[in-house]
Amino acid sequence: MNILITGGAGFIGSHVVRLFVKKYPTYNIINLDKLTYAGNLANLSDIEDNNNYHFTRADICDYDTVYNILSQYNITGIIHLAAESHVDRSIRDPFAFARTNVMGTLTLLQAARTYWESLPERYDGKRFYHISTDEVYGALPFDDTLFTENTRYNPHSPYSASKAASDHFVRAYHDTYGMPTIVTNCSNNYGPYQFPEKLIPLFINNIRHGKPLPVYGKGENVRDWLFVEDHARAIDTIFHNGTINETYNIGGFNEWRNIDLIKVLIDTVDRHLGNPAGHSLHLITYVTDRPGHDLRYAIDSTKLRDELGWQPSLQFEEGIDRTVAWYLNNPQWLDNVTSGEYLHYYETMYNNR
Ligand code: NAD
Ligand code: DAU
Numbered sequence: 066m067n068i069l070i071t072g073g074a075g076f077i078g079s080h081v082v083r084l085f086v087k088k089y090p091t092y093n094i095i096n097l098d099k100l101t102y103a104g105n106l107a108n109l110s111d112i113e114d115n116n117n118y119h120f121t122r123a124d125i126c127d128y129d130t131v132y133n134i135l136s137q138y139n140i141t142g143i144i145h146l147a148a149e150s151h152v153d154r155s156i157r158d159p160f161a162f163a164r165t166n167v168m169g170t171l172t173l174l175q176a177a178r179t180y181w182e183s184l185p186e187r188y189d190g191k192r193f194y195h196i197s198t199d200e201v202y203g204a205l206p207f208d209d210t211l212f213t214e215n216t217r218y219n220p221h222s223p224y225s226a227s228k229a230a231s232d233h234f235v236r237a238y239h240d241t242y243g244m245p246t247i248v249t250n251c252s253n254n255y256g257p258y259q260f261p262e263k264l265i266p267l268f269i270n271n272i273r274h275g276k277p278l279p280v281y282g283k284g285e286n287v288r289d290w291l292f293v294e295d296h297a298r299a300i301d302t303i304f305h306n307g308t309i310n311e312t313y314n315i316g317g318f319n320e321w322r323n324i325d326l327i328k329v330l331i332d333t334v335d336r337h338l339g340n341p342a343g344h345s346l347h348l349i350t351y352v353t354d355r356p357g358h359d360l361r362y363a364i365d366s367t368k369l370r371d372e373l374g375w376q377p378s379l380q381f382e383e384g385i386d387r388t389v390a391w392y393l394n395n396p397q398w399l400d401n402v403t404s405g406e407y408l409h410y411y412e413t414m415y416n417n418r
Pocket of ligand 1: 097103104123126147149151198228250253255260
């Protein structure tokens with residue numbers, strides 16, 4: 066197979082590329098990435114010389130370039146992860162999210178349709194797999210309800226609205242043109258190589274520097290956390306064995322209130338740094354809440370477990386321990402991706418209370 070992975074230089078994409086390059090030496094893996102602030106080829110330095118790995122810098126919104134790559138490599142499968150992914154950035158610049166997440170996905174779909182329909186076998190043996198988020202379902206109350214594959218879409222942020230729109234376009238290409246598509250909606254990922262604007266790497270980096278930890282609102286919002294390598298394994302399983310035109314939810318059955326997770330994180334970082342217990346607790350700083358902040362996400366991934374046999378492999382405490390160890394052992398990676406502009410962005414967006 067010749068598989069195009071978009072956004073392969075980003076956080077989740079780099080784990081998917083690494084898994085496929087190592088596990089499937091007979092596949093050609095083509096990583097198409099624009100290398101925005103979130104894309105970093107250092108995430109893939111360990112596999113960049115493999116014969117079955119190819120990188121091409123391109124924008125998914127550029128139809129001609131995308132079409133040429135599809136035909137140059139005779140692409141048979143697409144795993145689409147490229148996106149603008151950070152909710153806070155979407156609040157500041159929604160147009161960037163509409164451009165990449167909506168128009169970029171539509172451009173990729175149309176280029177794939179045109180290329181595959183030009184071949185004698187058309188869609189036979191082809192697959193367009195779109196990676197989406199649980200945020201399209203909106204927010205849950207503080208009870209025991211879960212997002213299922215049948216939960217109504219109800220996005221609240223420009224990010225989740227743009228992902229919802231892209232999901233609808235993917236399904237429309239199946240229903241209208243017969244393209245073999247799959248959509249998955251996953252919960253919050255954590256692990257190595259995540260850009261330190263997202264909660265876990267941002268807070269590890271700030272604890273390391275003794276800087277304030279900006280907790281939005283009262284820290285009561287709940288997220289369902291999944292180790293990124295478990296998500297990559299789920300993507301592998303679904304890409305190969307998932308049913309066309311189906312949706313699968315992917316989650317960790319692992320809900321945490323932000324403030325509770327932050328305390329676990331502080332404990333773990335302090336332990337790794339040899340600090341006394343509770344040393345960095347004073348860094349917790351409650352700040353103005355994120356506008357439209359979704360209260361709670363929680364995924365029901367029973368369908369994926371029952372139909373395809375996937376389940377998370379890692380307990381959260383072990384995943385957090387591995388994650389903290391990775392960031393503390395790779396300070397150069399953190400320093401390289403943390404720019405002055407990025408810090409300025411946070412200073413202007415949220416005011417300390
Ligand atoms: P990320 O921001 O770390 O990486 C995104 C990648 O896409 C980067 O390498 C970036 O350079 C690339 N990219 C951005 N715009 C592009 C464009 N126009 N053309 C080509 N490449 C472009 O994102 P992530 O956290 O790894 O998320 C990957 C995907 O998974 C996204 O679609 C996201 O919506 C989805 N997702 C993320 C999470 C999570 O917790 N991070 C959870 C569920 C779903
Ligand atoms: O649910 C899946 C989604 O998870 C993905 O689709 C997104 O791409 C990904 O960014 C993530 O979105 P969140 O908004 O949930 O993640 P984030 O790490 O930004 O925030 C996690 C929680 O922590 C959220 O309730 C907001 C809060 N938070 C975040 C930051 C960055 C803080 O309290 N302080 C912070 O500084």
